[in-house]
Amino acid sequence: MFQKIAVIGAGTMGNGIAHVFAQNGYPVHLIDVNADQLVKALQTIQKNMDRQVSKGSLTADEKLAAYERIGTFSTIEEGVHGVQLVVEAATENEPVKLKIFQELDRLAPADAILASNTSSISITRIASVTKRPQQVIGMHFMNPVPVMRLVEIINGYATDAATSDAIVALTKKINKVPCVVNDYPGFIANRILMPMINEAICSVYEGVAGVEAIDTIMKLGMAHPMGPLQLADFIGLDVCHSILSVLHQGFGNPKYAPCPLLGNMVAAGKLGVKTGEGFYTYPTGSKDLLVSDRFL
Structure with missing residues (x-):
């Protein structure tokens, strides 16, 4: 179902999420309005992958292939073109996230799932600013993302079963452990x-x-x-x-x-x-x- 994935936000969580998807074979569009942050993110990903190579958990060829799957974009419009999933990993600020999801709803393909890496903000609230609340879900990765195996999957009030099932399956494909919870303050973690x-x-x-x-x-x-x-x-x-x-x-x-x-x-x-x-x-x-x- 997922051939291409966009990640919004190139900070600690965003670059870690991009790293994991790319390492597991998914082309990734890493999006951030700050060009310097994108450069820093790629340097961090390369450093973390080099560490994996030195520990023997990744070969040099696998590292190169994974790194080359990551493309960088400075606008949402360019970055979400042709993707089936967007994972938002911007700052933990509700107005910022709501603005991003309004843009995503307008710019992302109609069938794309929109996920948030929020650690506490209501998925139902985030979904309410879109016209596709059934396709909005939480994917709360743990830090550091390449190391921690848990992904807390948060179903909003309107998230449908097909969306939840697809994200659970994807989480398993990237060698993480999904735990599904409902949308109440702080979720479970x-x-x-x-x-x-x-x-x-x-x-x-x-x-x-x-x-x-x-x-x-x-x-x-x-x-x-x-x-x-x-x-x-x-x-x-x-x-x-x-x-x-x-x-x-x-x-x-x-x-x-x-x-x-x-x-x-x-x-x-x-x-x-x-x-x-x-x-x-x-x-x-x-x-x-x-x-x-x-x-x-």
Whole structure:
């Protein structure tokens, strides 16, 4: 069914999604209005594929073939021509996503499925701005996309069975594990994960324990590969705050309200890995995990 796939957004998630589709034999149109971001995305994909070659999970010939399947485009109109699926991986901002889907509905082929990689925004709401809500669905990939096997498939209120079945089948073809959920705030992954992260932040805020102690307890006591505070830094504290706000607004339950410490850190621009400091600091070139001076 899918001969050609478009991915909108060449950031961390978008380039990872393009990488995975291309590696599994699908020609990909990677779309971003920022030409520099497209160049950076291709460099990242090449670097990640080189790492796979060095580990023996990809041959040099397979890498070259996969890389050559990716074309870059700076406009949606050019990029969605002739595709059967569009995966939107733009910033986690509802007005931005709604605008993109309005354009996609106008420009993408009438039979194309429109998917969003959103981690929390309502698929039903996104679908409502299109004339094809039955063909709108969520494909929530996990970061880093080439490594993580889960794809959370979110059916909106109007998503039809044919669309859902096609996306589940495609997810299996790219060697991922699809888990189908319904469209409620945070879906499943973030409905469960974000309150845990928020509670860890509240524990720091209330002085119950330090950053390192909290993460060590969750790693050694609960067998988590990464502590919740390190994970929050990895996700982006602004993204965590945004998802918690969606949960809080969607359910109207104070248990989802973002911790005041999280709000302050976001306001101060301490967003985690991407800014070099969050609960930990990330000096360029350092592989050591160092707790931020603010929390020592």
